[in-house]
Each structure stands twice: as C-alpha cells, then as structure tokens.
Amino acid sequence: MITVNERNYDFRSGMTLLDILKTDAVDIHGAVLVTLNGSLISKEKYNETLLNDGDAVLAIKVVSGG
Amino acid sequence: MWSKLIVNMAEATVTKLPYDEEYLQLGGRALVANYFMDLVKTGKMDPKCDPMGEQNVLMFCTGVLAGTNFTTSYRISVGCKSPLTGGIKEASSGGYMGKLMADQGYRMITVHGLPQDGKLRYLHIDKEGNAELVDAEDLRLKGTYDVVDAMRERYGDGISVACIGPAGERLYKAASIQISEFGTLHPSRVAARGGVGALMGVKGLKAVVIEKPTIPYKVEYADEAMFREAAKELNAFIAGAAKVDPFHNFGTISTIEKTGANGILPVENFSGKLYKDYKKLGVEEFLGRLAARGGCNKKPCQPGCLVQCSNVYHDADGKYLTSGFEYETIALFGPNCRIDDLDKIAVMDRMCDDIGVDTIEMGTACGVAMDAGKLEWGDADGVIAMLEEMRQGVGFGPTLGDGCEAVGLALGAKRIPTVKHQAISGYDPRNTKGTGITYATCPQGADHTAALTMGRAFDDAGRTAQAYASNKLQVAICFSDSMMCLFAFSNVVPKMHLLANLMSGLYGGPVDITRVTIGLGVKTLLTERAFNKLAGFTDEDDKLPEFFLTERSAATGAVFDINPVEMEVLFDF
Ligand code: SF4
Numbered sequence: 001m002i003t004v005n006e007r008n009y010d011f012r013s014g015m016t017l018l019d020i021l022k023t024d025a026v027d028i029h030g031a032v033l034v035t036l037n038g039s040l041i042s043k044e045k046y047n048e049t050l051l052n053d054g055d056a057v058l059a060i061k062v063v064s065g066g
Numbered sequence: 067m068w069s070k071l072i073v074n075m076a077e078a079t080v081t082k083l084p085y086d087e088e089y090l091q092l093g094g095r096a097l098v099a100n101y102f103m104d105l106v107k108t109g110k111m112d113p114k115c116d117p118m119g120e121q122n123v124l125m126f127c128t129g130v131l132a133g134t135n136f137t138t139s140y141r142i143s144v145g146c147k148s149p150l151t152g153g154i155k156e157a158s159s160g161g162y163m164g165k166l167m168a169d170q171g172y173r174m175i176t177v178h179g180l181p182q183d184g185k186l187r188y189l190h191i192d193k194e195g196n197a198e199l200v201d202a203e204d205l206r207l208k209g210t211y212d213v214v215d216a217m218r219e220r221y222g223d224g225i226s227v228a229c230i231g232p233a234g235e236r237l238y239k240a241a242s243i244q245i246s247e248f249g250t251l252h253p254s255r256v257a258a259r260g261g262v263g264a265l266m267g268v269k270g271l272k273a274v275v276i277e278k279p280t281i282p283y284k285v286e287y288a289d290e291a292m293f294r295e296a297a298k299e300l301n302a303f304i305a306g307a308a309k310v311d312p313f314h315n316f317g318t319i320s321t322i323e324k325t326g327a328n329g330i331l332p333v334e335n336f337s338g339k340l341y342k343d344y345k346k347l348g349v350e351e352f353l354g355r356l357a358a359r360g361g362c363n364k365k366p367c368q369p370g371c372l373v374q375c376s377n378v379y380h381d382a383d384g385k386y387l388t389s390g391f392e393y394e395t396i397a398l399f400g401p402n403c404r405i406d407d408l409d410k411i412a413v414m415d416r417m418c419d420d421i422g423v424d425t426i427e428m429g430t431a432c433g434v435a436m437d438a439g440k441l442e443w444g445d446a447d448g449v450i451a452m453l454e455e456m457r458q459g460v461g462f463g464p465t466l467g468d469g470c471e472a473v474g475l476a477l478g479a480k481r482i483p484t485v486k487h488q489a490i491s492g493y494d495p496r497n498t499k500g501t502g503i504t505y506a507t508c509p510q511g512a513d514h515t516a517a518l519t520m521g522r523a524f525d526d527a528g529r530t531a532q533a534y535a536s537n538k539l540q541v542a543i544c545f546s547d548s549m550m551c552l553f554a555f556s557n558v559v560p561k562m563h564l565l566a567n568l569m570s571g572l573y574g575g576p577v578d579i580t581r582v583t584i585g586l587g588v589k590t591l592l593t594e595r596a597f598n599k600l601a602g603f604t605d606e607d608d609k610l611p612e613f614f615l616t617e618r619s620a621a622t623g624a625v626f627d628i629n630p631v632e633m634e635v636l637f638d639f
Binding site: 005006031033035040058059060062063 | 309310311312315316320321323324327349350353518520521522556
C-alpha cells in the first residue's frame with residue numbers, strides 16, 4: 001500500500017513516484033512540492049524514484065503566500 | 067479576573083489594574099483599533115499628534131482567546147499611532163510573550179508618557195506577578211541577542227523577552243520590536259512594521275521581560291464544555307490540514323516556488339522582470355542546507371502551534387545564524403536586490419533581528435538604493451556594510467533606518483514602492499491585483515499580512531473579482547489577527563463557524579458568527595479607517611505608487627489597472 005496525501009493506493013513492484021502521481025487526482029502542475037516519507041523530491045527525479053511498499057507521498061500545493 | 071498593567075515612563079511607575087470589562091471580548095487587532103479610538107473620543111489623544119510625542123501610547127496585548135488551548139491563540143499585538151505611517155498600527159507577532167502574559171493574567175500592557183530623566187529602563191514581571199521598571203543603562207545600544215542573553219543570565223530560561231535594538235534607541239522609523247521564540251529564546255519573532263520600535267525607544271523602554279509564573283492564571287469559561295468541544299474539533303482539523311500545508315512542511319520560503327514562476331516575486335526594485343534563478347533561493351536549496359548543517363524546520367514559535375512554520379538556519383560551519391527566516395526577507399533582500407546567495411541573505415536577516423529593524427523596509431530600501439545607483443545590483447556585501455552603518459548610526463545608516471521612502475527621497479529616486487509611507491512587501495501588485503488593492507487601501511499601510519489575495523482571485527494578474535477578494539480577506543484577517551495566527555486561520559476556513567462556539571463558550575452569549583465576522587472583522591476595519599481619517603488621511607493616501615500604473619510588468623505585460631472607483635466602494639459594507 002502507498003499513501004498519497006493520506007489516501008491509499010495499491011503498490012506494484014517497479015512503480016515510480018511519477019507513476020503514482022499520474023494516477024492520483026492530485027494536480028501536480030504549477031507550484032506543487034512533493035515529499036516522499038518526509039523528504040523533498042525534486043521534479044526531475046519523479047521518474048527515477050522507485051517506491052517501496054508502505055511509502056507515504058505528499059503532494060503539497062503552494063496556494064498563497066506568507 | 068484578567069488584569070492590565072499601566073506603565074508610566076514619565077514617573078517611572080507601574081500600576082496593576084483590573085482589565086476593562088468593555089474590552090473583554092476584544093483582543094489583538096480589534097482591541098488596538100478600539101482602544102486608540104477610545105483615546106481619541108475621550109480627548110486623551112489628538113489623532114493628529116506627533117507619534118513620537120508624549121500623547122502616543124505603546125500597547126502590548128494578547129488575542130481574545132489567550133489563556134485557552136486553542137492553537138495559536140498566544141499571538142501578541144503591538145499597537146500605537148505609527149511613527150512611520152502616522153496612522154493606526156497593529157503589528158502582530160508570534161513568540162513566547164503572549165503565552166507568558168496570559169499565564170500572568172495580563173491581557174494588556176500600555177506604556178504612557180516619555181521619560182523625564184533620559185534613562186533607559188526595562189519592564190520586569192517576576193514569577194509572582196510583581197511588575198517594576200528596572201534600570202537598563204547597561205543594555206544601551208546592545209543588540210537584541212545580547213539583551214536576551216543578559217536577561218537569561220538574570221532570570222533563567224523560563225522567560226519571554228520583547229526588546230528593541232540600536233534601531234529603536236536611535237528612533238529609526240523602521241525600528242521593530244523583537245520577540246523571543248518559544249524554547250530557543252532567539253529574538254527572531256517580530257512586531258516588525260510601522261516603526262513600533264522607535265516609539266518604544268523614545269519611551270526609553272529597552273525591553274519587557276516576563277517570567278513564567280509560579281501559579282498560572284486560569285481562564286474563566288462561560289461554558290467550558292462548549293469551548294473545549296469546539297477547540298478540539300478545530301485543533302484536529304488544523305492539525306490534519308497542516309500535514310499538506312507548505313508552511314508546515316517547508317516554511318514560508320515555499321511561497322517563492324509560486325511567485326518566482328508567475329512574476330509576483332519582486333525583482334530589481336519591482337521592475338516587473340522574471341528572475342530565472344529563483345530556485346537558488348527555493349525550498350530544495352533551503353531544506354538541503356538545513357539538513358546538511360544541523361538546522362531544522364517545523365518549529366513552533368509559540369507553545370501549542372500545530373502549523374509550526376518556523377525554522378533554525380545554520381551557517382556553512384554548522385553554527386547558529388538565524389531563525390524565523392521568512393519568504394519576505396528572502397524575496398526582498400534576494401531577487402529584489404538581485405542577490406541569490408541564501409547565506410548572505412541569512413546574515414542580513416540576523417543583522418536586522420539584532421539591530422531591531424523591519425526586514426521588509428530594509429529589503430525594499432536596498433532595492434531602491436540599488437535602483438538609484440547607490441549600490442550595484444547584487445552587491446550583498448554592500449548591503450551588509452550599509453546595515454552595519456545603520457547599527458552604528460553613521461554614514462547612510464540613519465537614512466536607511468528610516469525605511470524605504472526615506473532612502474528613496476534622499477537619493478532622488480522615482481520608483482519608491484511604498485503606500486502610506488510604508489514599504490510594499492514581497493508581491494508585485496501588477497500580477498496579484500487584489501494584493502495591490504490591499505496595499506493601497508489597508509489602514510495599516512502596504513502590508514504583507516493584511517489580505518494577500520494571491521491564489522484566491524480567479525486570475526491573479528486579471529481584474530475579475532480582485533476588489534471582492536481583497537475586501538473579504540481584509541475583513542477575515544482583521545478577525546484572525548484578533549484571535550489567532552493567520553497561518554493557522556488559513557486552515558480553519560471550512561470550519562470557521564466554530565469560531566462562534568469558541569467565543570460563546572468563553573464569554574457566553576449567543577452562538578453567532580457575526581460576533582466574529584462583524585464584531586472583530588468589519589468593525590475593526592472601519593474603526594481603523596475612521597482613526598486614520600481623523601489623523602488626516604484622505605482618499606489620496608489609498609493609492610499605489612504611480613509606476614505600477616504606468617510601467618508594464620515584463621513578466622506578464624500587466625499594469626495595475628484597477629479603477630479608483632472600484633477601490634472607493636471597497637469599504638461600503
Ligand atoms: S504558524 Fe508559524 S508564525 Fe504562526 S504561530 Fe505557528 S510557528 Fe508561529
């Protein structure tokens with residue numbers, strides 16, 4: 001099982017971060033930052049980052065400023 | 067029963083009195099607006115008075131929910147007639163002071179008069195709640211970090227410190243009041259804007275030091291069960307939302323990931339250009355340095371904060387450099403001055419905190435100085451040298467200390483990004499027009515927290531619904547600034563109706579959200595505007611600098627094209 005923003009998804013061996021982000025309803029266009037188990041992953045690495053069973057992904061959208 | 071402290075600097079006395087019944091259901095920004103309007107109504111303050119004269123009052127107050135377990139209810143507000151703008155000022159800050167003030171049973175400290183003997187003093191509230199003014203001559207012109215160290219040596223770690231640095235003592239109009247963070251005691255939370263530190267300086271008050279009380283004050287609830295149920299639901303909701311909140315996960319620096327790409331990030335004194343290297347100051351670089359050098363993020367500046375947007379930033383040798391290192395500082399000392407060295411900007415942040423000066427005024431002032439040819443674009447060492455001159459009170463330093471407008475006027479600059487004499491923050495108003503409307507019309511002067519509409523109006527650079535978005539947000543932020551931290555508030559919106567239960571559970575009366583939205587929101591905004599009018603402000607003061615209306619943003623081609631009529635009806639509630 002993989003979680004994306006706390007929603008559960010089935011884990012498949014060989015699955016990359018980009019695979020799961022593509023399947024998820026989360027909009028990753030614009031200012032979105034993605035963490036894997038709490039660590040920030042840069043956009044260029046989505047396709048080469050292999051997921052493990054139990055991983056937690058967060059797709060965090062920057063909406064406003066501070 | 068809550069108390070208040072009246073500090074008389076002319077006679078060097080401190081008096082403890084019961085807190086006023088009529089202010090019980092007010093706090094933070096709403097209390098500041100009402101208190102200062104009441105001073106005018108009762109003839110105690112001429113609204114046109116010299117803000118640095120003896121009629122002006124410096125107020126520290128808590129939010130309306132202080133003393134409870136509702137998250138971020140321990141903000142501190144500093145109120146006065148602003149030495150920078152000449153209008154009403156409420157400068158909101160995090161840090162530990164709000165918690166210890168409430169634990170001591172104080173909702174408000176007001177500082178009156180000017181010292182007759184020219185002496186510097188600090189206000190000390192001990193563990194038993196006794197308050198006195200103490201000689202602070204040994205702290206004269208000390209930086210805020212040294213002040214905190216001295217107080218820690220005297221009273222131990224269980225204290226909060228709100229203090230001024232050399233900027234406040236030198237009466238610079240951009241002087242801030244630095245407030246120590248929870249846990250670390252770093253003086254890096256800031257009542258930054260409007261020159262509140264200059265007023266503290268002219269009053270000869272170096273610091274307010276509060277010890278953790280032996281017996282904390284216990285809040286009386288009208289209906290404790292109702293309050294606790296609502297607070298539990300809201301706290302759980304905010305904690306859940308914080309998990310995907312960029313401010314929790316990365317800090318306010320995450321804002322640059324959005325503004326850098328869409329032309330909202332100010333570049334070269336709000337030239338409207340894009341800054342392609344903004345990622346050098348972005349989240350990845352920032353988090354990488356925190357991790358490699360032993361710094362950290364996800365820090366709470368006050369106890370009980372569930373959003374935890376603060377951070378600790380170390381230098382290349384792994385030594386503490388600064389904390390509460392925020393987007394505004396990075397944007398304005400960064401791309402706005404064409405500087406892309408995060409470590410140098412962190413040095414500037416530390417210097418500003420230590421000298422006790424607003425980083426927004428400083429970043430914009432340096433951008434104007436570069437635009438006018440005083441420094442080269444990107445000259446980080448030149449900026450650091452100028453900040454040092456300001457600390458010492460020599461050379462160009464005193465002009466810089468008076469903020470962006472003073473620097474622009476001194477250098478004959480044409481493009482000065484200020485409204486009501488206060489600098490615009492890290493958002494180009496041509497590309498977030500609702501924010502531009504807020505800058506123009508906010509009674510506080512151009513302000514980064516007063517209603518930043520980015521991401522909230524349909525098209526940030528378009529005209530649709532911008533005035534509507536600014537209006538709604540300005541009201542919401544008035545009540546947020548009276549109750550809680552804005553960054554927690556932005557996660558509360560879907561359950562906002564429960565704020566009525568908090569008010570009712572704490573103070574009794576009907577569960578009615580208009581107590582919040584109208585009572586603390588609309589009324590506050592209108593009271594602030596009425597104060598400013600009495601202080602001499604007119605519609606002419608509700609305008610952006612001309613260059614935003616005539617120069618196109620190179621990033622989007624937009625100018626600030628909101629019709630003045632649209633802005634005039636903004637406050638027609
Ligand atoms: S969200 Fe940030 S600024 Fe607000 S109280 Fe928490 S740590 Fe402080």
